Amino acid sequence: MSPLTHDDLVVVDGLQINNWDRKVLEELRAGGVTGVNATCAVWEGPAETTRAIADWYQLARDNDDVVVLAETAEQIRAAKAAGKVAVLLGFQNTSPFGDDYRLVEVFHRLGVRVAQLTYNIQNLVGGACYDANDSGLSAFGGFIVAEMNRVGMLIDLSHVGNRTSRDAIDASAGPVAITHSNPTWFFDHPRNKPDEVIRALADRGGVIGCCLYPNVLGGELTTRAQFCSMIARLVDEIGPDHVAIGSDCTRNWSQDFVAWLRNGRWRPAAANPVEPEWPAWPQWFNGPCDFPAVTEGLLSAGLDEATVRKVLGENWLRLFSQVFATKEAR
Amino acid sequence: MSPLTHDDLVVVDGLQINNWDRKVLEELRAGGVTGVNATCAVWEGPAETTRAIADWYQLARDNDDVVVLAETAEQIRAAKAAGKVAVLLGFQNTSPFGDDYRLVEVFHRLGVRVAQLTYNIQNLVGGACYDANDSGLSAFGGFIVAEMNRVGMLIDLSHVGNRTSRDAIDASAGPVAITHSNPTWFFDHPRNKPDEVIRALADRGGVIGCCLYPNVLGGELTTRAQFCSMIARLVDEIGPDHVAIGSDCTRNWSQDFVAWLRNGRWRPAAANPVEPEWPAWPQWFNGPCDFPAVTEGLLSAGLDEATVRKVLGENWLRLFSQVFATKEAR
Numbered sequence: 248m249s250p251l252t253h254d255d256l257v258v259v260d261g262l263q264i265n266n267w268d269r270k271v272l273e274e275l276r277a278g279g280v281t282g283v284n285a286t287c288a289v290w291e292g293p294a295e296t297t298r299a300i301a302d303w304y305q306l307a308r309d310n311d312d313v314v315v316l317a318e319t320a321e322q323i324r325a326a327k328a329a330g331k332v333a334v335l336l337g338f339q340n341t342s343p344f345g346d347d348y349r350l351v352e353v354f355h356r357l358g359v360r361v362a363q364l365t366y367n368i369q370n371l372v373g374g375a376c377y378d379a380n381d382s383g384l385s386a387f388g389g390f391i392v393a394e395m396n397r398v399g400m401l402i403d404l405s406h407v408g409n410r411t412s413r414d415a416i417d418a419s420a421g422p423v424a425i426t427h428s429n430p431t432w433f434f435d436h437p438r439n440k441p442d443e444v445i446r447a448l449a450d451r452g453g454v455i456g457c458c459l460y461p462n463v464l465g466g467e468l469t470t471r472a473q474f475c476s477m478i479a480r481l482v483d484e485i486g487p488d489h490v491a492i493g494s495d496c497t498r499n500w501s502q503d504f505v506a507w508l509r510n511g512r513w514r515p516a517a518a519n520p521v522e523p524e525w526p527a528w529p530q531w532f533n534g535p536c537d538f539p540a541v542t543e544g545l546l547s548a549g550l551d552e553a554t555v556r557k558v559l560g561e562n563w564l565r566l567f568s569q570v571f572a573t574k575e576a577r
Numbered sequence: 578m579s580p581l582t583h584d585d586l587v588v589v590d591g592l593q594i595n596n597w598d599r600k601v602l603e604e605l606r607a608g609g610v611t612g613v614n615a616t617c618a619v620w621e622g623p624a625e626t627t628r629a630i631a632d633w634y635q636l637a638r639d640n641d642d643v644v645v646l647a648e649t650a651e652q653i654r655a656a657k658a659a660g661k662v663a664v665l666l667g668f669q670n671t672s673p674f675g676d677d678y679r680l681v682e683v684f685h686r687l688g689v690r691v692a693q694l695t696y697n698i699q700n701l702v703g704g705a706c707y708d709a710n711d712s713g714l715s716a717f718g719g720f721i722v723a724e725m726n727r728v729g730m731l732i733d734l735s736h737v738g739n740r741t742s743r744d745a746i747d748a749s750a751g752p753v754a755i756t757h758s759n760p761t762w763f764f765d766h767p768r769n770k771p772d773e774v775i776r777a778l779a780d781r782g783g784v785i786g787c788c789l790y791p792n793v794l795g796g797e798l799t800t801r802a803q804f805c806s807m808i809a810r811l812v813d814e815i816g817p818d819h820v821a822i823g824s825d826c827t828r829n830w831s832q833d834f835v836a837w838l839r840n841g842r843w844r845p846a847a848a849n850p851v852e853p854e855w856p857a858w859p860q861w862f863n864g865p866c867d868f869p870a871v872t873e874g875l876l877s878a879g880l881d882e883a884t885v886r887k888v889l890g891e892n893w894l895r896l897f898s899q900v901f902a903t904k905e906a907r
Contacts, residue, residue, distance in 0.1 A: 292624070293623075293627055293628075294624035294627070297680065297683055298623075298675075298680070300683060301677060304679065304683075347631060349628075352631065352634055353630060356686065356688075357686055357687070358686075
């Protein structure tokens with residue numbers, strides 16, 4: 248065993264979409280998770296999202312011994328020192344911007360630091376992972392990307408279509424992220440990413456967060472060794488600076504929420520060909536408190552300590568520092 | 578004539594509701610107006626207001642040689658030194674907070690520093706100046722007042738009913754404002770304020786901005802001497818620290834907008850018993866560029882230079898400093 252423990256590791260999770268409360272925050276702290284991109288919008292429009300952010304302000308205020316809302320990499324490091332979980336507010340869709348690119352600045356000002364361009368299906372910005380035909384980045388999407396670059400908001404391509412992903416990587420002035428997906432060579436799934444997207448992302452300095460969500464992991468029976476070997480191979484392929492973790496943890500939700508994720512308001516629940524259900528998670532990773540098992544697994548897979556530090560947090564922090572620091576931002 | 582000129586006066590206008598563009602901003606600058614509470618919502622809900630603020634961010638960015646968005650009294654003084662107009666974003670209604678007191682913090686974070694509790698008719702917060710029965714401050718209104726106190730947002734009572742105004746003055750932990758109204762003893766009108774409201778406001782350290790809007794001024798024929806004598810008498814009655822100006826300038830709007838102000842969405846335009854029209858302004862005050870005439874009039878009315886400085890700007894700046902500075906605010 249290595250001397251590497253969560254006491255001196257800065258662990259950052261590229262995405263969690265829990266139903267946040269004190270108990271969930273304590274689970275993150277128990278797992279030694281210092282920072283997390285917390286989804287606060289998937290289908291919501293501008294007004295609903297503004298309320299979701301108000302919810303976060305209140306939750307953070309009511310639990311300020313456990314959590315702090317962060318807007319910079321430095322604030323995440325400071326949270327580690329203070330023994331708190333640092334939450335970056337993030338979107339899994341550009342629906343909060345409505346049809347108005349200027350709302351990017353508004354939500355940036357409210358603390359949002361990450362936004363995924365599309366969620367599952369085509370929107371005003373571009374095409375998504377489940378579209379039969381990915382439109383690529385739209386003209387409006389070009390303005391969204393430019394404005395996210397300007398204010399310093401990280402572009403996320405996890406649920407985005409491959410064509411739109413390539414367009415966005417090309418259009419973006421800075422590096423972008425895939426916060427929670429795996430390579431298709433590991434598990435072939437529309438939510439996972441082909442080589443060309445992952446390599447283009449890495450070439451521009453971006454980071455991919457390998458994902459523990461069972462549906463994109465290959466199911467609950469996928470072993471920790473398999474997951475960690477995938478990360479080791481990805482590090483070999485694109486280098487140690489571009490690989491991270493994005494667990495996609497979904498703690499504390501009832502059944503309703505998975506139906507909302509699947510169907511939003513864009514189709515009647517009955518039109519969903521699959522009964523929405525939460526998948527079973529692997530025994531070795533049941534939630535944020537099992538992060539130490541991932542650390543152990545990465546070391547067992549032969550990654551050196553420096554690389555483990557990068558994969559578990561330092562790569563996200565570097566990317567955040569680079570993207571969030573912009574002279575144009577308010 | 579006094580040596581007092583607009584070169585060394587910090588002039589702050591308690592409220593303008595212009596259709597803002599570069600030309601209007603240049604009119605303010607020509608009139609030596611350093612700071613202004615600019616209305617960006619009257620009937621709008623949360624989402625529409627968020628867009629109105631995005632409009633302001635863009636207008637300010639596109640005209641940053643003339644204007645700066647300010648959130649503190651210090652920034653208004655700095656704008657004076659830089660030869661720019663400092664705009665405080667303000668609401669004439671609490672409709673932007675919807676039914677959620679937590680949106681106060683959200684809009685504060687976006688830069689809003691003033692909100693009037695009600696606009697003309699009753700809302701969730703309380704009663705307004707044209708209500709047959711003023712409900713007083715509601716229970717929800719109590720939370721709004723407390724939250725505005727907490728984050729440091731100035732409470733405005735100009736269009737608020739008298740009972741609700743008294744309740745709000747009592748409920749507020751800090752001083753409040755009437756940004757644009759006159760005493761009823763000067764002109765008896767539902768939008769103007771009886772003695773007991775003005776005295777209660779002043780007793781708690783608040784400020785009333787005397788208003789040039791013709792409908793509450795007594796019409797276009799009211800003279801400059803009459804207006805300035807009113808201010809002199811008010812200074813005698815409540816002291817020099819509680820009287821200011823709130824012009825209610827309405828530059829650059831078409832006819833449509835006055836109908837929107839009058840009718841919002843709460844009644845069909847045809848149900849308005851009065852044809853909505855912009856009133857004629859007095860010859861001596863046609864807009865923000867005529868502010869020097871007010872200065873001259875106040876000196877002619879016998880106010881000393883120190884009092885003129887207070888009335889024209891320093892009283893607003895003191896109130897802003899006091900209300901906006903709160904340890905609780907983000």
